[in-house]
Amino acid sequence: MRYVIRTALAGAAVLGAGCAGPTVINTEDAAPPATNTVAAAPTTSRAGNAHLANAFDFAADVDGRTGYYFTSPSGRWECAIVPRVRAGCQNARSSSLGIDGAPDEVPGPDGEPTAPTAITLDRAAGPRFAAPPPPGFALEPGPARELPFNRILAVAGFRCNIQEASGISCLSEASGKGFTFSADSYAPVYTDVPADAPE
Template sequence: MRAIPSLCAAALLALLLPGCTGPTVVNTEEPVSSAPAPTAAPAPSTRPSNAHLANAFGYAAPIDGATGYAFTTPSGRWQCVIVPRTRAACGKAGGSGAALGITGAPEEVPGPDGDTSAPTAILVDRSGDPQFAASPVPSLTDPPVLPFNRILAVAGFRCNVQEATGISCLSELTGKGFTFSADGYTTAYTDVPADAP
């Protein structure tokens, strides 16, 4: 009589096994939709070079009742001012408010009084886009010359002068900036090459 319980267990097991197996897999040879390809990682932003920093202390100057930083280009034609954590702006030396005379620059921009006039400065604010403005760069008496291939980095901005490209300034917060000379301009910062003399 011992065989009956074993026989019953085997029959029960045979009934349960088909219920435990999964459904039959049918392969129709159709391609399976692939997962979306991963998007390419954003290109790493290039950090501006610190290889040719000027001593900012030598460029400190009183600007509108506070300490700012200013320089004149080696040619003596342009003057730039960094108002700490506010803006970097460049215009004709002497703060005369004269039109910039940059090839390709707009002929008129909105002035501080709402009327349009010729641009007298190119600037980049701490968090804004580079732009031409009809407000003169603060006039300073004989700011020091920033030599070619030296970078004045201070108070959230950096500027440099290069013989081949002109004057360039950058907001370190946004990475936006400008490069200009009398021959033209671009709304991008041009860094001093690390191997520059």
């Protein structure tokens, strides 16, 4: 009986010590120590729907296929969502992308190295810099309709928005991957419009 009481008291002491601080008890048959791994942060938490634009306002038929085209309020950027395939943006005023963080060269339409002219996001893959053949993400004949600040164009598995502070951002809802860019910066993450953002 004394043995049972001592064992119970020893167990309680160990449990109490475990609550008091980072005590480590090693025994010969202990499991190997756990490794600390930090999971990659998701591109976004659940994307919000507080500021949705009417997708029909941005739809255009190009070569028998409906796409969703928009320009930034400044007119500098042309973007498109190709349903269930990709989303992307390009510089409307220059043949170069002009974004800090872009590589000097990417494979061009003919496979030869060339300067990137667009950022693209495929349905299942992450964002990448590219040089698509003309018209790329531009609407021809255009121009495409302007997507106002803090409005979200969500259609066919993608969502894009434009914010004054962060720039243009697009997300593949299938992969959870996205991008955010402005002339001054680029990040391979989606930046959602805050629910309380002004319209």
